[in-house]
Amino acid sequence: MMPRIVAFIPAHNEEKSIRDCLAGLADQTLPKYVQLDIFVIADNCNDRTEEITFEAARDFGLNVIVLTTKNNKQRKVGALNTAWKYIYGDPLAIYFKEKSEYQELYQQSIKAILGMDADSRLAPGALKNLWDDLMSQRNIGGVMAKYTMRLPKKKKLLSKDDVHYEEKIESGEYGGPMARWWTHQQKQDMASWLLNLQYHGGSTYVLGGQATLFRPEALQEVVDKNKLDGPWQNDSDVEDMLLTWQLQKLNWKTLISPKARCFVDSMRNYHSFRQQRNKWQAGTVDLLTNKQLNVHTTHKWRLWRSQIKFLLDLTVRVLFVLLLAVSIATDQFYWSWIWITPIILASILNTILAIKTPMHRPIDVILAALLISPEIYLWVNLITFCQVWLDKLSAHKKDGWANQYKAERGATKSKLGLGLFTFSLIVGIIIYLCVRYREFLTSEPVQQAIYPYLMSGWIFLTYLTIIASIAMIYQIWTLRARHKA
Numbered sequence: 001m002m003p004r005i006v007a008f009i010p011a012h013n014e015e016k017s018i019r020d021c022l023a024g025l026a027d028q029t030l031p032k033y034v035q036l037d038i039f040v041i042a043d044n045c046n047d048r049t050e051e052i053t054f055e056a057a058r059d060f061g062l063n064v065i066v067l068t069t070k071n072n073k074q075r076k077v078g079a080l081n082t083a084w085k086y087i088y089g090d091p092l093a094i095y096f097k098e099k100s101e102y103q104e105l106y107q108q109s110i111k112a113i114l115g116m117d118a119d120s121r122l123a124p125g126a127l128k129n130l131w132d133d134l135m136s137q138r139n140i141g142g143v144m145a146k147y148t149m150r151l152p153k154k155k156k157l158l159s160k161d162d163v164h165y166e167e168k169i170e171s172g173e174y175g176g177p178m179a180r181w182w183t184h185q186q187k188q189d190m191a192s193w194l195l196n197l198q199y200h201g202g203s204t205y206v207l208g209g210q211a212t213l214f215r216p217e218a219l220q221e222v223v224d225k226n227k228l229d230g231p232w233q234n235d236s237d238v239e240d241m242l243l244t245w246q247l248q249k250l251n252w253k254t255l256i257s258p259k260a261r262c263f264v265d266s267m268r269n270y271h272s273f274r275q276q277r278n279k280w281q282a283g284t285v286d287l288l289t290n291k292q293l294n295v296h297t298t299h300k301w302r303l304w305r306s307q308i309k310f311l312l313d314l315t316v317r318v319l320f321v322l323l324l325a326v327s328i329a330t331d332q333f334y335w336s337w338i339w340i341t342p343i344i345l346a347s348i349l350n351t352i353l354a355i356k357t358p359m360h361r362p363i364d365v366i367l368a369a370l371l372i373s374p375e376i377y378l379w380v381n382l383i384t385f386c387q388v389w390l391d392k393l394s395a396h397k398k399d400g401w402a403n404q405y406k407a408e409r410g411a412t413k414s415k416l417g418l419g420l421f422t423f424s425l426i427v428g429i430i431i432y433l434c435v436r437y438r439e440f441l442t443s444e445p446v447q448q449a450i451y452p453y454l455m456s457g458w459i460f461l462t463y464l465t466i467i468a469s470i471a472m473i474y475q476i477w478t479l480r481a482r483h484k485a
Contacts, residue, residue: 001105001106001108001109002033002034002035002109003033003034003035003109003110003111004034004035004036004037004109004110004111005030005034005035005036005037005110005111005112005113005114005127005131005213006036006037006038006039006087006110006112006113006114007025007036007037007038007039007113007114007115007116008039008041008080008083008084008113008114008115008116009021009038009039009040009041009116009117009118010041010043010076010079010080010083010117010118011040011041011042011043011045011049011053011079011118012043012044012045012049012075012076012079012118013045013046013047013049014045014049014118014119015047015048015049015051015052016170017118017119017265018040018049018052018053018056018118019052019053019055019056020121021116021117021118021119021120021121022038022040022053022056022057022060022062022064023056023060023121024120024121024122024123024263025038025060025062025122025127026060026061026062027122027124028122028124028125028126028127028128029124029125029127029128030127030128031128031131031132034111034131035063036062036063036127037063037065038057038062038063038064038065039064039065039066039067039083039086040053040064040065040066040067040118041066041067041068041069041079041080041082041083042066042067042068042069043069043072043075043076043078043079043082044069044070044071044072045068049118050066050068053066054066067082067083067086069082074234075234076209076232076239077230077232077233077234077239078234080115080230080231080232081229081230081231081232084219084230084231084232085229085230087106087107087110088107088220088223090229091223091229092229110216111216112130112131112134112213112214112215112216113213113214113215113216113219114127114130114211114212114213114214115209115211115212115213115214115240116209116210116211117209117210117211117264119264119265120210120211120262120263120264120265121150121262121263121264122145122211122260122261122262122263123260123261123262123263125259125260126145126211126257126259126260126261126262127213127260129145129257129259129260130143130145130211130213130257130260131213133213133255133257133258133259133260134213134215137253139251139252139253140215140252140253140254140255141214141215141218141219141247141250141252141253141254142207142212142213142214142215142218142244142247142252142254142255143207143212143213143255143256143257143260144204144206144207144208144211144212144213144254144255144256144257145210145211145212145256145257145260145261145262146194146256146257146260146261146262146484146485147190147194147208147210147211147261147262147263147264148187148190148191148261148262148263148264148358148359148485149183149184149186149187149190149263149264149265149266150183150263150264150265150266151180151183151184151187151359152173152174152175152179152180152183152268153173153174153175154174154175154180155169155174155175155176155179157174158174175268178269179268179269181373182266182267182268182269182270182273183266183268184357184360184361184364184373185373185377186266186267186273187266187357187358187359188353188354188357188360188364188368189377190485191353191356191357191358191485192353192485194256194483194485195353195356195478195479195481195483195485196475196478197256198256198258198481198483199478199481199483202255202256202258203253203254203255203298203299204244204254204255204256204299205241205244205245205248205254205297205298205299205300205302205303206238206240206241206244207240207243207244207247207254208240209239209240210262210264211260211262211264212240214231215252218247218250218252219231221250221252222243222246222247222250225246225250226246231243235293236283236286236287236293237279237280237282237283237286238279238280238283238284238287241283241284241287242287242293242295244297245287245295245296245297246295248296248297248298249295249296258483258484261358269414270380270414270416271413271414271416273380274380274383274384274414277380277381277384278384278387278388281384281385281388282388282391282392284303285307285388285389285392286392288300288303288304288307289392307385309471310381310382310385311385312464312467312468313378313382313468314382314385314386315464316461316464316465316468317379317382319457319460319461319464320461322457323454323457323458323461325430326450326454327454328434329434329438329441330441330442330446330447330450330454331441331442331447332447332450332451332454341469342465342468342469342472343371345469345472345473345476346371346374346472347368347369347370347371348476349472349475349476349479350368350369350371350373350374351365351368351369352476352479353368353479354367354368354369356479356484356485357485358484358485
């Protein structure tokens, strides 16, 4: 039996995207004498996912096996493990079932397992690149493709007289200015992360579920060592990160491919983006703090450093706004041109990142240089950071997957409007009080009482800003390398 790659594609109501995903696999150039089998797991579907999968398999000439789950409570994890058990058997089965000679040969013929999302599409040649990377060393357990968010086409290109107008809008292929802006911010964020990983050797602490090629022996060792019924676990909202840490614990290398690219869908609005990032951030924090899972990563300090950076960014901004407001209210504000240094560094850093982001637009570079887009995007992530750590201290555990699914299909509403209104109202009240009681606030006794605290605050802020500036200089230095995002 010829060696083969098998692809696991969990698909929960993915009738709009599964054909494009399979079209991407049909575009691939397979390694010499290697076959490709595709397992699409129709997970609790109530749409036309299965029907469209069979149609696409016939049209593209692909060898596709459709597995159907019913009442799967573990969502993506359960779907992936369904495909695994179909090939490698279910250790929880009550009755022992001896494998046929064909099953044994088929299992032995599998040299790589591709885990993909149904809304992802591999770039031409990506699978061959992933294969070459995986087979370059015996101790590589998994190789992940570089992810690039697909920018929606301009909504205004569609004529409202088009009989398929509503259908095309609903497909997500087209989007307005805000959807395109959100997509680019996520794409630039991903580019920054990929460039940083490549600068530090290409090792990654998460093999993303969108497109990763695994070595079967590595996954089997995770199952055996941890006494699992499948490689993927439901103990974390970030099952791909948990699996990566388990591979690293068993001394398997986990890398990103320098060439393979995968195009993935982005979150098109504030609400769905927040819910996705809440899930990711909460899952990461849980892995870092949950000792019961007994997993570790060589990148643990890098993840903690990321959390510290969020805290530093939040502290600097909140402290600056507070000190600035009190200084102006008490007429004790003095401008110094040295304060523009971190602003210039941030502008340079974000401009370089925008330029290095694949398929960027001129407007993206301009907004990055003016720090408009990076600052808005950072504040959204800081809100997520605060919410996740506050939820960590509460007794109630949220279902990240369920919240993300509801946000994506519009079942829940964003509180952004209410938040902005409340913030504007508080700012307006503070400004009104400062104007009304200006004589009192600018009186000498009040100024003398507040001055020592203001000086201490500005000094502390200066030290924090110096630390943040050094971090930006270091990041600018790393971007000089000729790595591609």
